[in-house]
Amino acid sequence: MTVKNRIERVAVIGAGSWGTAIATVLSRKAGTVMLWGHREEHVHQLVVDRENRKHLPGIVLSDNIIPTSDIRDAVMNTEIICAVVPSHSFRSVFEKMTPLLEHRAIVVSAIKGVENSTLMTMTQIMDQILKQEQRQNDIQTAVLSGPSFAKEVAQGIPTAVTIGCKDLKIAQYLQTVFVTETFRVYASTDVMGLEISAALKNIIAIAAGICDGLGYGMNTRAALITRGLTEITRLGVHLGAERETFFGLSGLGDLVLTCTGDLSRNRFVGMELGRGRKLVDILNEMKMVAEGVKTTKSIYDLTRPLDIEMPILEQVYAILYEDKECSLAVKDLLARELKVE
Numbered sequence: 001m002t003v004k005n006r007i008e009r010v011a012v013i014g015a016g017s018w019g020t021a022i023a024t025v026l027s028r029k030a031g032t033v034m035l036w037g038h039r040e041e042h043v044h045q046l047v048v049d050r051e052n053r054k055h056l057p058g059i060v061l062s063d064n065i066i067p068t069s070d071i072r073d074a075v076m077n078t079e080i081i082c083a084v085v086p087s088h089s090f091r092s093v094f095e096k097m098t099p100l101l102e103h104r105a106i107v108v109s110a111i112k113g114v115e116n117s118t119l120m121t122m123t124q125i126m127d128q129i130l131k132q133e134q135r136q137n138d139i140q141t142a143v144l145s146g147p148s149f150a151k152e153v154a155q156g157i158p159t160a161v162t163i164g165c166k167d168l169k170i171a172q173y174l175q176t177v178f179v180t181e182t183f184r185v186y187a188s189t190d191v192m193g194l195e196i197s198a199a200l201k202n203i204i205a206i207a208a209g210i211c212d213g214l215g216y217g218m219n220t221r222a223a224l225i226t227r228g229l230t231e232i233t234r235l236g237v238h239l240g241a242e243r244e245t246f247f248g249l250s251g252l253g254d255l256v257l258t259c260t261g262d263l264s265r266n267r268f269v270g271m272e273l274g275r276g277r278k279l280v281d282i283l284n285e286m287k288m289v290a291e292g293v294k295t296t297k298s299i300y301d302l303t304r305p306l307d308i309e310m311p312i313l314e315q316v317y318a319i320l321y322e323d324k325e326c327s328l329a330v331k332d333l334l335a336r337e338l339k340v341e
């Protein structure tokens with residue numbers, strides 16, 4: 001039995017689908033799980049209904065999950081905090097949170113994205129703010145990533161993820177905190193590899209969705225997953241990540257899940273684009289975040305000055321931000337100069 005380390009109190013910052021699912025996992029391990037949401041009326045609804053109707057319908061919140069809209073209340077007396085807000089809102093949330101963190105707290109990002117304005121990953125944002133607040137030697141940061149649709153995790157469907165921290169001992173401690181009978185956790189020290197693979201798989205999932213929306217078949221999807229993985233690995237290794245990470249749960253694992261799974265919001269955006277709809281209309285209708293849209297811009301801006309070949313990224317960028325026709329983008333990908341694999 002691997003379900004170890006029952007702890008008193010943990011906090012989940014972000015009451016969307018993934019935050020609520022993680023709270024459900026942690027509720028089996030912790031005495032109290034504080035679940036922070038940014039909108040008071042949503043938190044009130046969680047308190048009254050004991051269900052997140054908007055983001056994770058059908059899952060009953062156990063009694064030890066305490067929804068709150070007061071971030072001080074959420075992080076007070078709490079050693080482990082899991083951050084699960086959309087990447088574009090993380091900086092402002094973390095800025096609010098930092099002065100309130102207990103001495104020696106550990107903040108685990110379960111967010112998959114790269115910030116538009118700074119091109120930073122979530123742990124880079126944390127490191128920057130912690131330094132500004134002179135708390136870099138006090139607070140530890142980590143990442144949770146892997147193939148994990150919120151709905152399936154909350155339903156207790158067997159799932160495996162990876163937790164990364166530069167300090168292996170802390171990653172191994174967090175393993176024991178998050179693991180349950182159905183939620184298996186691996187440890188890693190390759191924080192950059194986990195964050196880059198997690199963010200970039202969403203771009204490839206949009207591409208896979210586009211091809212599905214255009215009516216292409218399994219051959220196309222398999223090619224995209226394989227060449228997408230090459231592209232993600234190329235950038236990750238350039239940024240200092242370990243090659244092996246891209247063949248693990250956060251790399252190949254999440255790429256396969258998101259490029260093939262009907263629950264993926266990123267693949268959904270791609271499918272609708274492939275069917276001919278406009279991005280703005282698709283996003284306006286969605287209740288949840290599709291991180292790949294913003295991340296495509298971040299990674300495009302990040303790689304432009306670098307000499308790194310990212311052909312799928314470039315085509316997804318052109319479709320999302322330059323209104324390129326989807327079928328023309330696929331045609332251009334296929335017409336590229338022939339290569340050695």
Ligand SMILES: NC(=O)C1=CN([C@@H]2O[C@H](COP(=O)(O)OP(=O)(O)OC[C@H]3O[C@@H](n4cnc5c(N)ncnc54)[C@H](OP(=O)(O)O)[C@@H]3O)[C@@H](O)[C@H]2O)C=CC1
Nearest residue numbers: 015016017018019038055084085089111112149150288289
């Ligand atoms: N869902 C999944 O299966 C998985 C998601 N992830 C990652 O988790 C992260 C969160 O995604 P997910 O929970 O799915 O997204 P959702 O869209 O389901 O929920 C996002 C949550 O963040 C809230 N939010 C929006 N803006 C802000 C803000 N400015 N400040 C604070 N909170 C805000 C939303 O509130 P409201 O809607 O009420 O405004 C909502 O509660 C993403 O990076 C995603 O890639 C990772 C693995 C699995």
Ligand SMILES: O=C(CO)COP(=O)(O)O
Nearest residue numbers: 146147148149264265266
């Ligand atoms: O990251 C996810 C599963 O691991 C969720 O993917 P989507 O954001 O595309 O739904």
